[in-house]
Amino acid sequence: MKLFALLNSAPQIEFNxxxxxxxxxxxxxxxxxxxxxxxxxILATLLINKIFSNKK
Amino acid sequence: xxxxxxxxxxFSWQQGVMILIGLVLIYLAIKKEMEPTLLxxxxxxxxxxxxxxxxxxxxxxxxxxxxxxxxxxxxxxxFIGIGAMIDFGPLLTNPKLMLxxxxxxxxxxxxxxMARMFFPDLDAASISIIGAADGPTSIAVxxxxxxxxxxxxxxxxxxxxxxxxxxxxPVIKLLTTKKExxxxxxYEQKSVSKLTRIMFPIIITVVVSAIIPQATALIGFxxxxxxxxxxxxxxxxxxxxxxxLANLVTIFLGISVAFNMTAQxxxxxxxxxxxxxxxxxxxxxxxxxxxxxKFLNLFLKKKINPMIGAAGISAFPxxxxxVHKMGxxxxxxxxxxxxxxxxxxxxxxxxxxxxxxxxNLFMK
Numbered sequence: 001m002k003l004f005a006l007l008n009s010a011p012q013i014e015f016n017x018x019x020x021x022x023x024x025x026x027x028x029x030x031x032x033x034x035x036x037x038x039x040x041x042i043l044a045t046l047l048i049n050k051i052f053s054n055k056k
Numbered sequence: 057x058x059x060x061x062x063x064x065x066x067f068s069w070q071q072g073v074m075i076l077i078g079l080v081l082i083y084l085a086i087k088k089e090m091e092p093t094l095l096x097x098x099x100x101x102x103x104x105x106x107x108x109x110x111x112x113x114x115x116x117x118x119x120x121x122x123x124x125x126x127x128x129x130x131x132x133x134x135f136i137g138i139g140a141m142i143d144f145g146p147l148l149t150n151p152k153l154m155l156x157x158x159x160x161x162x163x164x165x166x167x168x169x170m171a172r173m174f175f176p177d178l179d180a181a182s183i184s185i186i187g188a189a190d191g192p193t194s195i196a197v198x199x200x201x202x203x204x205x206x207x208x209x210x211x212x213x214x215x216x217x218x219x220x221x222x223x224x225x226p227v228i229k230l231l232t233t234k235k236e237x238x239x240x241x242x243y244e245q246k247s248v249s250k251l252t253r254i255m256f257p258i259i260i261t262v263v264v265s266a267i268i269p270q271a272t273a274l275i276g277f278x279x280x281x282x283x284x285x286x287x288x289x290x291x292x293x294x295x296x297x298x299x300x301l302a303n304l305v306t307i308f309l310g311i312s313v314a315f316n317m318t319a320q321x322x323x324x325x326x327x328x329x330x331x332x333x334x335x336x337x338x339x340x341x342x343x344x345x346x347x348x349x350k351f352l353n354l355f356l357k358k359k360i361n362p363m364i365g366a367a368g369i370s371a372f373p374x375x376x377x378x379v380h381k382m383g384x385x386x387x388x389x390x391x392x393x394x395x396x397x398x399x400x401x402x403x404x405x406x407x408x409x410x411x412x413x414x415x416n417l418f419m420k
Contacts, residue, residue, distance in 0.1 A: 013174055013325055013326065013329070014174075015173060015174060016172070016173055016174075017173055019169070019172030019173040019174075019180070020169045020170065020172060020173050021169075022172060023165075023168050023169040023172045023180070024169060026165065026168060026169075026417055027165035027166065027168065027169055029413075029417070030164070030165045030168075030410070030413050030414070030417065031158075031161070031162060031165055033267075033268075033413050034158045034161055034406060034409055034410055034413065035155075035158050036267075037263070037264060037267055037268070037409050038154045038155060038157065038158040038402075038405075038406060038409070040263055040267075041151070041154060041259075041260060041263055041264075041405070042151045042152060042154055042155070044259050044260075044263060045148060045151035045154075045256065045259075046151055048252050048255045048256065048259060049148065049151070049248070049252055052249050052251035052252045052255060053249055053252070
């Protein structure tokens, strides 16, 4: 509680513990989108490796 | 004769502290060789803007800031140079390594949640991008979102990038067992065709931009630099991009970021919290990559050394080398370099994608 009081006493800071929960959906969306895009890039890379590989 | 002391009487203790911070940045750059290309110009710029009634602040530094930082131009030009320096070969021989680059961006989103407890949405999003461990992306995103903390974010991003050799090893050791650190990963040399190396930056740009258009400039300029390198017909441009362009823009970038390093903007409790959140971002990034590798090992017959997951942060090539050195320390015959460097370059791509996602989620 003393920490809350200290943080709230600084005029620039408004401590809001609910903010963590509010951002959780963004965390889920963000990580899901990164993995989807990286997955597409991996598949594209495997494809171009196959198409443009050095033929012996 | 009052001309001799009139301005000296205008000094505030806050400006004194900022000049001291500038001197510390210069010391870290020269003596400790911590990211000297950025920390030295930033340190000196900090001194220039904290002299009372400094005409550098109202004049050339402000002009440079408006010319290259406020419109994100300098970070993007620097990306051309960075793209020209990167060899995607190790990644192209084993594209699955990109998954670790993705996992290591977890620190950005975790820090977003933590930062939102102290700052409003746009500032929290700007602060979270410190976890990208990528200076140009951090500056570009923070500027685009209109954050008032660009100075603190830039100092945090570059300082912690330089501190990666200190931050990462304890986190890696905490999250892995000796047995896991001893896992060997033999490297199979595979050749990558020139056509593949040329098509890769083009395809990456199209794929990423089509899904996240807000990342087009970032990924486009990075991949443009890489295409100049790989096309084989622009050797002089590639060399110029890697050396002259990168160095020139770095000088302008470093000194113009100091526009946000005045005492009024920097010396606040906010800055201290931002520095703490930045450190958290790097730690959680490292943990994210390592834990993802351990998770994958639950399903794989041929185990991965989980340390390579830590190389997924964008601090290239430092992070890759750190993981390789840690592997050699555990087992002098365990050469992880090609895997860790492959993961490290994938982190560069993933961090840019993460920056684009943050812009997509928070830009109005």
